[in-house]
Amino acid sequence: MRLFIRRIMHKLGYDIVKYNPSYITGRIDTEDLTKEFKWLKDFGFKTILDVGANEGQFADKMVTLFPNTFIYAFEPIPETFDLLCRNFKNSKYFKGINVALGDTEGEISFNKNEYSPSSSLLDMSQNHLNSFEYAAKTNPIKVKIEKLDHLMKDEPFQLPLLVKLDVQGFEDKVIRGGTSVIQKADLILCEVSFSELYKGQPLFSEIYDMFRELGFNYAGNIEQLRSPETNLILQADAVFIKSK
Numbered sequence: 001m002r003l004f005i006r007r008i009m010h011k012l013g014y015d016i017v018k019y020n021p022s023y024i025t026g027r028i029d030t031e032d033l034t035k036e037f038k039w040l041k042d043f044g045f046k047t048i049l050d051v052g053a054n055e056g057q058f059a060d061k062m063v064t065l066f067p068n069t070f071i072y073a074f075e076p077i078p079e080t081f082d083l084l085c086r087n088f089k090n091s092k093y094f095k096g097i098n099v100a101l102g103d104t105e106g107e108i109s110f111n112k113n114e115y116s117p118s119s120s121l122l123d124m125s126q127n128h129l130n131s132f133e134y135a136a137k138t139n140p141i142k143v144k145i146e147k148l149d150h151l152m153k154d155e156p157f158q159l160p161l162l163v164k165l166d167v168q169g170f171e172d173k174v175i176r177g178g179t180s181v182i183q184k185a186d187l188i189l190c191e192v193s194f195s196e197l198y199k200g201q202p203l204f205s206e207i208y209d210m211f212r213e214l215g216f217n218y219a220g221n222i223e224q225l226r227s228p229e230t231n232l233i234l235q236a237d238a239v240f241i242k243s244k
Contacts, residue, residue, distance in 0.1 A: 033064055041065050043186055046158035048072070051101055051148070051174060052166035052191075054080060054117050056087045059094070062162075069093060070157065076100035076143040080116050100145045102170060103177035108145045111138040120168035121145075122198035131197075131227050131234065148178025165190040166237075169201030175210050183214050188240040189222070195234050204238070216240035 034041060045066055050059050053073035062071060070093045075081045081098045088094040100110060100121060113119040114137040118128075124138070163185045165171050171190060175182060182188065188211060192204040202210075208218055221236040 030064055033061060037061075037065055040162075040187070043160055043162065045069050045160050045162045045186070047161045049148075049152075049161070049163045049181070049185075050074065051164060052168070053084055053096070054166075056084045058164055058166070059084075059088065063088075063091065063093075067093075071095070072097060072152075072155070072157070074099060074101055076110055076145075077112055077116060077119060077141075078143075097151065098144070099151070100143050100170075101148050101151075101167070101177060102145050102173040103147060104173075105146050105150065106144075107142050109140050110143040112141045113138050118168065120170065120198050121173075122169045122201055125196045125199050127195055128197040131229060146177075148174060148182070149180045150177075152178075152181050159184060160186040162186065163188050167191075169193065169198030171207055172202040172210060175207075175214075179214065186242050188216060190238050190240060191235055192238045193235050195227075195232065197234060204236075207238070211240045215243045217243055 046069055048059075048062050048066065048069055048071045050062070050071055050073040053059055053075040056073065059071050059073050062069065071088075071091075073084060073088075073094065073096045075084050075096065076099055078098065081096060085096045088096070100108065102108070102121065108121060111120050111123065115132075118124075118132065119138070161181075161184050163182055165174055165188065167174055168191075171192070190207060190211070192207050193201060194204050196203065211218070217240065219239040219241045221238050223237045224233050225235040226232060227234055
């Protein structure tokens with residue numbers, strides 16, 4: 001029923017989005033968030049790398065959990081990056097960087113999607129188009145791409161380190177271009193896919209193997225995305241913790 005209603009709304013030029021009273025309004029239920037992520041708060045992170053920051057949804061939660069922790073936020077879409085920086089303009093513990101991350105450097109074509117969180121350096125698969133028609137239209141733009149290791153080599157970031165990756169199928173490229181930095185992390189939060197949503201993307205097993213080789217253990221998922229058509233699990237936010 002929700003998908004049917006959403007299709008009608010799209011034809012009328014509208015969309016239905018989940019109400020989020022966090023970074024836009026400045027109201028987060030701190031008690032609930034702290035309770036849900038107590039296990040994460042116990043790490044006491046001094047630095048957080050938010051790769052694929054979008055408008056700052058994840059960073060906003062981290063500011064609540066770690067108010068004195070420095071956040072580096074990477075976002076390639078210029079308009080989205082501007083909004084991200086405006087959302088954190090009053091924070092002295094925030095640095096936005098307007099680039100895509102990967103295993104190459106220079107300029108690259110980027111698929112800017114009408115639903116910005118679905119934007120990717122990869123082309124969408126038919127599976128994605130069938131499952132999420134509200135995110136079907138893309139517009140190619142040129143963005144700057146850098147390696148994480150190169151960008152962070154002169155940054156005096158402190159440990160413990162949390163790295164969050166949400167790059168719509170480009171995770172393996174980000175990892176290869178940021179191996180030295182990623183190996184310093186205590187914990188990785190990485191979006192992983194179980195079904196191809198972007199052409200040529202790595203699936204969970206490949207990402208799992210890459211993190212295992214870097215010394216991380218898989219520790220479960222905190223969120224999952226299901227197909228609106230079949231309820232099949234398509235993606236999850238996976239937790240990888242550095243081996244002791």
